[in-house]
Amino acid sequence: MSAEETAIATPGGGDGAWEPVIGLEIHVQLSTATKMFCGCELSFGETPNTRTCPVCLGLPGSLPVINARAIHYGLMIGLALECELAPVSIFHRKNYFYPDLPKGYQISQYDEPLCRGGRLGDVRIHRVHLEEDAAKLVHVGSSGRIHGSDSSVVDFNRGGTPLVEIVTEPDLRSAQDCRSWLGLLRTTLRQLGVSDVDMSQGSLRCDANISLRPRGSEQLGTKTELKNMNSFRFLEQGVRAEIARQRERLAGGATVVQETLHFDPSSGSLSALRSKEEAHDYRYFPEPDLVPVRVSEEMLAAARAAVPELPAARAARYETELGLSADSAQRLAFRSELGDYFELCLRADQDPDASADTSRAQTLAHWVGGDLAGRLGEQDPADSKVTPEALARLATLVSTREVAVGAARKVLDQLVSEGGDPEVIVEREGLQALPGGADELAALVAAAIEANPKVVEQLRAGHDRAIGALIGHVMRETNGRADGADVTRLVRQQLDL
Amino acid sequence: MIDSDQVLHVARLARLELSEMEVQRMASELSQVLDHVARIGELDLEGVPPTTHVTEVDSPLRPDEPRPSLSSEAALASAPAVVAEGFAVPSPQA
Amino acid sequence: MTEVLSLSAREAGQRVAAGDLGAEELFEAYRVRAAADELNAFTWVADGPPPRVQDGTALEQTPLAGVPLAVKDLFCTEGVPSQAGSRILEGYRPPYTATVVGRLGRSGAPLLAKTNQDEFAMGSSNENSAFGAVLNPWDRQRVPGGSSGGSAAAVAAGLTPWALGTDTGGSIRQPAALCGIVGLKPTYGAVSRYGMIAFASSLDQAGPLTRDVTDAALLLRHMVGRRDSRDATSLEFPESIQDPTAERLDGVRIGVPRELSGEGIEAGVLDAFHATLTQAEELGARVEDCRLPHAPHALSAYYLLAPAECSSNLARFDGVRYGHRAAGAEDLLGMYTRTRHDGFGPEVKRRIMLGTYALSSGYYDAYYGRAQRVRTKIAQDFQEAFAELDFIATPTSPSVAFPLGAKTNDPLSMYLNDFCTVPMSLAGIPAISIPNGLSDGLPTGFQLAGPAFSENRLLDAAHALERSIGFDGSPARA
Numbered sequence A: 001m002s003a004e005e006t007a008i009a010t011p012g013g014g015d016g017a018w019e020p021v022i023g024l025e026i027h028v029q030l031s032t033a034t035k036m037f038c039g040c041e042l043s044f045g046e047t048p049n050t051r052t053c054p055v056c057l058g059l060p061g062s063l064p065v066i067n068a069r070a071i072h073y074g075l076m077i078g079l080a081l082e083c084e085l086a087p088v089s090i091f092h093r094k095n096y097f098y099p100d101l102p103k104g105y106q107i108s109q110y111d112e113p114l115c116r117g118g119r120l121g122d123v124r125i126h127r128v129h130l131e132e133d134a135a136k137l138v139h140v141g142s143s144g145r146i147h148g149s150d151s152s153v154v155d156f157n158r159g160g161t162p163l164v165e166i167v168t169e170p171d172l173r174s175a176q177d178c179r180s181w182l183g184l185l186r187t188t189l190r191q192l193g194v195s196d197v198d199m200s201q202g203s204l205r206c207d208a209n210i211s212l213r214p215r216g217s218e219q220l221g222t223k224t225e226l227k228n229m230n231s232f233r234f235l236e237q238g239v240r241a242e243i244a245r246q247r248e249r250l251a252g253g254a255t256v257v258q259e260t261l262h263f264d265p266s267s268g269s270l271s272a273l274r275s276k277e278e279a280h281d282y283r284y285f286p287e288p289d290l291v292p293v294r295v296s297e298e299m300l301a302a303a304r305a306a307v308p309e310l311p312a313a314r315a316a317r318y319e320t321e322l323g324l325s326a327d328s329a330q331r332l333a334f335r336s337e338l339g340d341y342f343e344l345c346l347r348a349d350q351d352p353d354a355s356a357d358t359s360r361a362q363t364l365a366h367w368v369g370g371d372l373a374g375r376l377g378e379q380d381p382a383d384s385k386v387t388p389e390a391l392a393r394l395a396t397l398v399s400t401r402e403v404a405v406g407a408a409r410k411v412l413d414q415l416v417s418e419g420g421d422p423e424v425i426v427e428r429e430g431l432q433a434l435p436g437g438a439d440e441l442a443a444l445v446a447a448a449i450e451a452n453p454k455v456v457e458q459l460r461a462g463h464d465r466a467i468g469a470l471i472g473h474v475m476r477e478t479n480g481r482a483d484g485a486d487v488t489r490l491v492r493q494q495l496d497l
Numbered sequence B: 001m002i003d004s005d006q007v008l009h010v011a012r013l014a015r016l017e018l019s020e021m022e023v024q025r026m027a028s029e030l031s032q033v034l035d036h037v038a039r040i041g042e043l044d045l046e047g048v049p050p051t052t053h054v055t056e057v058d059s060p061l062r063p064d065e066p067r068p069s070l071s072s073e074a075a076l077a078s079a080p081a082v083v084a085e086g087f088a089v090p091s092p093q094a
Numbered sequence C: 001m002t003e004v005l006s007l008s009a010r011e012a013g014q015r016v017a018a019g020d021l022g023a024e025e026l027f028e029a030y031r032v033r034a035a036a037d038e039l040n041a042f043t044w045v046a047d048g049p050p051p052r053v054q055d056g057t058a059l060e061q062t063p064l065a066g067v068p069l070a071v072k073d074l075f076c077t078e079g080v081p082s083q084a085g086s087r088i089l090e091g092y093r094p095p096y097t098a099t100v101v102g103r104l105g106r107s108g109a110p111l112l113a114k115t116n117q118d119e120f121a122m123g124s125s126n127e128n129s130a131f132g133a134v135l136n137p138w139d140r141q142r143v144p145g146g147s148s149g150g151s152a153a154a155v156a157a158g159l160t161p162w163a164l165g166t167d168t169g170g171s172i173r174q175p176a177a178l179c180g181i182v183g184l185k186p187t188y189g190a191v192s193r194y195g196m197i198a199f200a201s202s203l204d205q206a207g208p209l210t211r212d213v214t215d216a217a218l219l220l221r222h223m224v225g226r227r228d229s230r231d232a233t234s235l236e237f238p239e240s241i242q243d244p245t246a247e248r249l250d251g252v253r254i255g256v257p258r259e260l261s262g263e264g265i266e267a268g269v270l271d272a273f274h275a276t277l278t279q280a281e282e283l284g285a286r287v288e289d290c291r292l293p294h295a296p297h298a299l300s301a302y303y304l305l306a307p308a309e310c311s312s313n314l315a316r317f318d319g320v321r322y323g324h325r326a327a328g329a330e331d332l333l334g335m336y337t338r339t340r341h342d343g344f345g346p347e348v349k350r351r352i353m354l355g356t357y358a359l360s361s362g363y364y365d366a367y368y369g370r371a372q373r374v375r376t377k378i379a380q381d382f383q384e385a386f387a388e389l390d391f392i393a394t395p396t397s398p399s400v401a402f403p404l405g406a407k408t409n410d411p412l413s414m415y416l417n418d419f420c421t422v423p424m425s426l427a428g429i430p431a432i433s434i435p436n437g438l439s440d441g442l443p444t445g446f447q448l449a450g451p452a453f454s455e456n457r458l459l460d461a462a463h464a465l466e467r468s469i470g471f472d473g474s475p476a477r478a
């Protein structure tokens, strides 16, 4: 499409005329024992300035030494995100003054980062690099100690915590995309065991670069940077608000100004971060206190060995090998505890014909990802009273038509609250399936038709979905023991439909 | 050559206050030095890699093992201003 | 007691080890002498007996036998002022000790004094100290050189048996030359930089300033060794440092780069240099012309690289955690800019400005990046030269000690003092300056440089030359 055509295509269009283009910049605190460049232990709310040393206080004469585990974790992340790992990478100094930055520069990586390229899900990764976290600056208001003016206080406990910065390509297209992709990243990092990835604690932080362009255009518009949204919800809200703001400006013929914005979740408003600084000139140059990091074969092998199967790979495996739908596969794989439990169920499955049968895996996936997960909420099924054996057995009872689905859900309720053996529960509660040919069932269907003349009218008028009310009626009467398909068949038979 | 405006810009980056006189003087002294060092511009350095370190070693890595930290008294001992066990500074938001 | 003070460090240590002299007695003699310092060589002098060695060994039983040590102000020493010659660190007492000072302390060299220096090691005359200029013991109207001027003057005047200095572009060798003593800049990385207040990280290196070559070897032996786990740029020294014993230079090939031994060097300094070259030949050495084609550009590269690194290294002096903070600033920016305005001297400001400029957006490639490439060429020049040669010889400093105030208003002419010493710094190779006779009654220095880790051979050759030169290194020591 030529520029001219683009121009013609854009003006005044509805919401659909503009396409959001979003890239994320994520900072992750690594869960090493010690800081990035010194032996101080990481801090979790200790008394201020009790986890410091000459290095992380930036005392004169002190020097940084790289934490081996931080490199190891960085490599694991690089592998998990399918990055290209640099055989040699170097650290740079990023120079700027701020009270939370003790040396007047941050040791970070610049043009030779640890990892480049890569992909997670359908988002490409631009780069992954290591750096050190800043200290914590707390505003304390007026204090007589420094001339009565407003003051802040610096606590260097957090300063120097190892950070991994992950920068994506601008492959995201909506606020919802951002939220769910960040969820995938969090699960991936959690499974790697390299970080607590807790947004509320700041161990996972996310900035978004957002621009809009006419749909169909390949060019990027002017972007704004949305800073430090500290929950998944705020990320989604903030991105949505910024997309709306830009769309409104562009639709009104105004332009977007490149700036850094702060989302205030309480008011839902966006404000430009006030900057008394001139445009930053970080004067990056190679950190002369460190020499290049060469990634040896042993380091690579150790990182490879430490990377477990990750959500994206697991979901792909469930789709190709077990024939699960993408949705169902992701529901299990992206919550690793569900995936683990699901695999235990597969293994526990006694159904002799089931092993070769992908529909059997689909059935179990529904039981785990749907019925069980729905009942357990955030709880790990491994910690519940439902054993994989019990769940697999229950699924078998359903597939052999010994128990109808509705009754099986009642059994599952009992399993969740008390545990036990599904067959014993079926026996005890009299939940065996009602045979489809039984007179008892036909009589119950007839009674249901009798009791619901309006529904019958609707059915006769061609509203097929109205049959649900009749099925529901029978189910209530049978305590879920009837098979829905049997009931449907009998209804149609008796009404001559 | 470097003029007063550039001197002021650089001084701002370096967080140095300079008086009017110092700015003038700095401009002339830096210009003189830059004139001299700019002679490296004459060299043909096509394809020559930069040297950050003369020593060609790979970085040693530190085992992720804790070492004792300073006490908060020791950390704060030289601080010009202390409030609430922290280093007090004029607020950046002020 | 004055007789004790005239002993070399090695001789004094031998007396102590033999039981002829008490370590505390030796320390006290120097402490009294140092306290009477008339050269402004010290910024701090011990006020009591030497501390015990950590593991409880008696000083007399240690390898260095308790011979006291003066240390340049910029080495961090726990609880003892470590101010790097700067107002911004006035009264600063660090909570830790530099690795090299700690090693020497454990080897039995107790801390006698901290020596005056150019502020943050930036200078060649010691006039840039916030604590006043140091006087040259040979002529108190003249500078001692810098930046390790306090160390050099103190050793030359016999106020300390020996001293530690640091050398970034010549800061050990040049003051050693101007004060008529021995100064050695080791291979970059040989001595830990941990606890050395940084000027330019990729160039800074600690080294000994001593009365003779033998003492330099003895002190260096206990400075190098295992690499320091706290300094990622430090290296294990591949061998132990031996006592230098050579008396001849048979078969030794010495190159004289014409780029560093002609233009810009005082006649008297050149005469003394050539006289020593003649002696080298008499000792059996082959002296030949050589080329270091990029050496004339070393000064330019150096005065971009070192200021660039210093502009970043000195950013931590911001009035937040230690050191000076300007009073009365209303906001953060004002606190920063005024603190740094008041705390830093003119030369430090100049270099911070120069370095900030060289790294700033739009200038990096033309200045800093280019200087890094020149550095590559300079290192290659030396490598090629050492393929044919054992050592390279130059005058250490283009001039003898100049009068106080002579160059303070002309930064560029001050920078030219480093003309002969900067190339070795950029190449990271070891170089030693030894006294080379007098010119107009003032000392000159002879610089000998070798490939990385050639310190043992370098000390041996310097030892043979020292014997042959027969310099009486005592200005007014009596």
Ligand SMILES: [Mg+2]
Pocket: A027, A108, A131, A165
């Ligand atoms: Mg970052």
Ligand SMILES: [Zn+2]
Pocket: A035, A038, A039, A040, A051, A052, A053, A054, A055, A056, A057, A160
């Ligand atoms: Zn620390």
